[in-house]
Amino acid sequence: MQKIFPFSALIFLVFFCGCGNNSQPKTNTEKDTVKEASAEISTQKNILFFGNSLTAGYGLxxxxxxxxxxxxxxxxxxLKLPYKAINGGLSGETTSDGxxxxxxxxRxxxxxxVLELGANDGLRGIPVAETxxxxxxxxxxxxxxxxxxxMILTGMQVPPNMGQQYSADFKKIFPRLAQKNDMQLVPFLLENVAGIRDLNQKDGIHPTAKGAKIVAHNVWTVLKTML
Known part of the structure; x- marks a missing residue:
């Protein structure tokens, strides 16, 4: 048995080594693919849309x-632009919540x-200074x-039934903050959507899918110049 054991061990070692060498080295094409994938991950940038139900897509x-x-x-x-749009919208959120x-x-x-908040403050009549x-x-x-x-700030307006003075003061918040903080401004997020029945859901507040496309265009017009 002592003479057979070394020979058996040798056979086992040869077999084990042979199994370990079954994997073939990556071809140049495979290596290039891995490099391209890694490069895409490393160059991808994030766009955070932070807002309320208008961002979240409530009712769609x-x-x-x-x-x-x-x-x-x-x-x-x-357009094959290396950006990921992150939807950070939360329905019902006020600026205080945000x-x-x-x-x-x-994180x-x-x-x-892209900051889209304030609409719920306006509908609740929260003091403009607080917003x-x-x-x-x-x-x-x-x-x-x-x-x-x-950074981009999306402007918002409130209906006149909140009071003319309140509505006027509320509207001024956004251009003032944009200028102060060197931010790009979307003058009115719901431009060409607000008040148009066919572009809004039954509540008259939240855009339909068709309306959301127009909202996206309003934001994209400003956003594309920054990318």
Missing amino acids: DDPGTESFPSVIQHDLDS KNRISWQL QPVDVF EVNLQSIIDQVKAKYPKVK
């Missing part, structure tokens, strides 16, 4: 494809930040975390 059949950030993602993909939630969203890298302070707090937190981030 498929917010994953019909919300305005999703429509913009389609545009990005069509101020407390933004830190959680900033992921953000290259472009402005909350929006500034969100902007400050984003800048502190990502100093090189590019």
Whole structure:
């Protein structure tokens, strides 16, 4: 048995080594594919759309494809731009809620930040000064975390039944903040959508899928110049 064991062990060693060499080295084509995939991941940038139900796509059949950030993602993909549109919308959110939630969203890298909040403040009659302070707090937190981030603020308006003075003061929040913080401004997010029955859901507030495409166009007109 002592003479057979070394020979058996040798056979086992040869067999084991042979099995370990079955994997073939990657071809140049395979290596190139891996490199291209890695490069795509490393160069991809994130666009965070931070807002309320208008961003989330409330009431749409498929917010994953019909919300305005999703429509913009389609545009990005069509142009083969290395950007990922992240939908950070939450229905019912006020600027106060957003101020407390933004830190959680900033755990992921953000290259472009689109701020869409304020509509719910206006509908609830929250003091304009309070809304402005909350929006500034969100902007400050984003800048502190990502100093090189590019930023867009989407303007919003409230119906005249909130009072003419309140409506006028509310509308001025957005251009004032955009100028103060060197942000690009979408003058009115719901331009060519608000008040048009066929472009809004039954509540008269949230856009239909067709309306969301127009909203996406309103944002894209500004966003595309920054990419």
